Amino acid sequence: MTTSDTRVTGPADDADAEIPLADNERDLHGAVGWAVFGFAVAFVALHLLTLNLAPMETWTYRIIHVAGGLMLGFCTLAAVALARDDRGTGAGPVVWLVALPAVVAVAYAAGLVAWAWYITAWAGDMAPQWALDQAAMALPAGTLIAMAAARWWTGGGRAPGWPDAVLALAAAVVAAYLILGIDGWRMRAGTPMAGTTEMLMAGTGVLLILELTRRVAGWALVVITAVFLVYAFGGAYLPGILEHRGYSPERFFSYIYTDNGILGPTTAVSSTYIILFITFAAFLQASKVGDYFVNFAFAAAGRARGGPAKVAVFASGLMGMINGTSAGNVAATGSLTIPLMKRVGYRARSAGGVEAAASTGGQLVPPIMGAGAFIMAEITGVPYTEIAVAAIIPAALYFLSIYFMVDFEARREGMTGLSGDQLPSFRGMVRQAYLFIPIIILIATLFAGYSVIRAGTLAMVSAVVVSWLTPHWMGVPAILRALALGARMAVPLIAVCACAGIIVGVISLTGVGARFAAMLLQVAEASQLLAMVFAMCISILLGMGMPTTAAYAVAASVVAPGLQQMGIPPLVSHFFVFYFAVLSAITPPVALAAYAAAGIAGTDPLKTATTSFKFGLAAFIVPFMFFYSPALLMEGEPLQIVRVVATASLGVFLLAASLQGWLIGATAMWLRVLLMAGALMMIAGGWLTDMTGIVLALALVALQWSRKGSVSGTDTQVESNNTHSRI
Incomplete structure (x- = not known):
């Protein structure tokens, strides 16, 4: 991705622009590169075929999904950061000493499982149990050796090393074993009938996922x-609500690799909606429609005060809706917006904070919500379209707040926007508005009653068709590259969803979620607000360091049931948890999105995290707003919804003014305190508090306007006297 010194159209015009490689991601070449490319294309094509035309047995499909993601991940991602010019080291005696037992053990396990498949599928006989037992003994031994060795023998930046090849083969062996005896696995997993073989195979799968x-x-x-x-x-040895009866390793690990754990709701969403919409995002990337979103935002808002920051708000919202990870969205759009923000006067940490807050907010934007909407629909049973509609107002309030924060800072610092010669032509962008067609088709088909899968597929096809109206025409090679890019983008989410499934499985097996819900009810007896604050803190803590989908899945398992038992409707409960799980990406001290932005901005990560927290502070209040005013989730009479939206918008305006210390002009500390009080009154949602907040806001605006006029008149008189003195 290249950037011109004078114009911001460079990235969108660059036909070879791609998502940058992670520091441990290989740039595969040669025969190995083509083999992995072919596997990635086949992996995504299999998903699209299964989802649209040829359904597969559910557990088998999810096992293949996880195993394929693991195999691609180990082939493309090294255990440590890579030097791009490192081509690896040759095989010496030490390498052979370590590699030989690992390769032999995993290859032996693979051969035994393949033989069992042959006997079952071709000879029509039952696979000998001794073969499966020996495979289960050999596989974890070889896997552990390869995991330990992967840090030293990476293979370099152009091809996977032998440890990663062994780990990829081990993932295939685990999947083959599970699918071979899928019916028996359903009956034995998580029960006293599960034995050592089941434990070792499932345990190896858990190790590979971790x-x-x-x-x-x-x-x-x-x-x-x-x-x-x-x-x-x-x-079993812990006191109080944490105590449970304990479980044998055989029962535990076999239970974890069922639809109560790894193959449960998180992988269900990963193998359907996430893979589909990540591939859709890859098609937008390949057809350059994604770049059009960024350039359109520059053309629309680039000339305004602090233009690049406002562009970051809009562009990151659009891209983050599809992206699925806050940090990934920062990397995709921040490399362009952060340097430009610094150029017009934003401090480095402010530039990083704006980008982090905006990119995180993209996970809250319907209809896709970074895949969070699909997980919520899967867990709650609430129709997807209802969730998408409910998300509109909270997302709008969040971005409205960031916009006000950005505008007030630009006013306070006297910033300007970019000049016309640095921006794309707005007329030209409007003439290319047909590039929004894929998004329009996605939204229209969803609300026309099409299934999410069908709507996403049609939107993906439309991205190809729309590309035929641009210089970036997508033929068969480009489509294949887009499928492979979709696989590459999906691998991180497949891994974290499977890992989150392990946590969900533990919560389900031990019942700690139900006991936490009981504790939350006890807190609520003293104060419901205190219980909500407690739930907020737990959701943020559980989400720290996690991508959005994993953070929400875990928090929903622990916190949401307790909120529902307090009498809060399921939709409100899950939106409350979802918001704070998302916002953990900008909450110090562990703020992944802010840390990614700090790396681009070249500033202190913790200061950037603190700044992004400030920019996104309104979002920490929004969940309490729709708790007290469900009309913000489109639940209520139209007039009530309009009133609550209007007063909440004024509330976030006052909140931004208070935090930035600027209304019509600079504000004293006592005035900032009153602005904060007015904001909180508007946010509460009641008629009395709303009217009090409006009166207070009008009084503060009038007060500052009169003081500004007085100061301006005094300055004019002083200037006049000085002029007469000079004459």
Whole structure:
């Protein structure tokens, strides 16, 4: 992705622009590159075929989905950061000493499982149990050696090393074993009938998921998952609500690899909606429609005060809706918007904070909501279209708040926008408005009653057709590249969804979620508001360091049931949890989106996290707003909805003015306190508080206007006297 020094149209015009490689992601070439490319295309094509034309048995489909994601992940992502010019080291004696037992063990397990498949599928006989037992003994041994060795023998930046090839093969063996005995697995998993073979195979699968999650999302989610795993075995020795009866390793690991855990709701969403819409985003990227969104935002808002920051608000909202990860959205749009924000006068940490807050907010924007809407529909049973409609007003309030924050800072610092020669032509952008057709088709088909799968597929096809009206015409090679890009973008989400499934499985098996709900009810007896604040803190803590989908899935399992038992409707409960799970990406001290933005801005990560927290502060209040005023979720009479929207909008305006210390001019501290009080009154949602807030807001505006006029008149008189003195 290249950027011109004088215009911001460079990235969108660059036909070769692609998503940048992660620091541990390989740039595969040669025969290996073509093999992985072909596998990625086949992987996504299989999903699209299964979702639209040839349905597959559910557990089998999800097992293939997880295994394919693991295989692609180990082939493309190294265990450590890579040097791009590193082509790896040759095979010495030490390499052979470590590699030989790992390769032999996993290859032996693969051969035994393949033989069992042959006997079952071709000879029509039952697979010998001794073969499966020996495979289960050999597989984890080879996998552990390869996991340990992957940090030293990466293979370089152009091809996977032998440890990653072994891990990819191990993932295939686990999937083949599970599918071979899928009917028996359903009966035995999670019961006393589960034996050592089932435990070893499922345990190997859990290890592989944790290793790939570490590579794509860092240690945070892995550590949290490890805590839950320890709790599953150590809970019998804990006091109070954390105590449970304990479980044998055989029962636990086999239970985790069922639809109560890894193959449960998170993988259900990952294997359907996420893979579909990530591929849709890849088609938008390949057809350059995604770049058009960014350039349209520049053309519309680039000339305004602090133009690049306002562009970041709009562009990040559009792209983040589809992207699925806050940090990924920062990387995609921040590389362009953050340098331009710094150019017009924003401090580095402010530029990073704006981008992080806006990119995180993209996860709240319907109709896709970064895949969160689909998980919510899966968990709650609420129709997807109802969730998408309910999300409109809260998302609008969030971005309205960020817009006010950006505008007030630009006024306070005396910033200007970009000049016309640095921006795309707005008329030219309007003439290309047909590039919005894929999004329009997606929304129209969803609300016309089409299934989410069918609507997403039609939108994907329309992206191809629309590309035929542009210089970036998508033929068969471009479509294949888009499918492969979709697989590459999906791998991190497949890993974190499977990892979140482990946590969900532990919560389900131990019943800790129900006990937490009981504790929340006890808190609510003293104060419902206190219970809500407690639920907010738990949702943020559980979500720290996690991508959006995993954060929401875990928080929904622990917190949402307690809110519902307090009498809060399911939709409000899950939106409350979803918002704070998303906002964990900009909440210090662990704020993934802010850290990604700080890396681009070249500033302190913790200061950037604090700044992004300030820019997104309104979003921390919005969930309490729709708790007290469900009309914000489109629940109520039209007049009530209009009133609540109007007063809430004024509330976030006053909140932004208070935080930035600027209304009509600079505000003193006592005036900022009154602005904050007025904002909180408007946000409460009642008639009395709304009217009080409106009166207070009008009084403060009139007061500052009169003081500004007085200061302006005094300055004019002083200037006049000075002029007469000079004469």
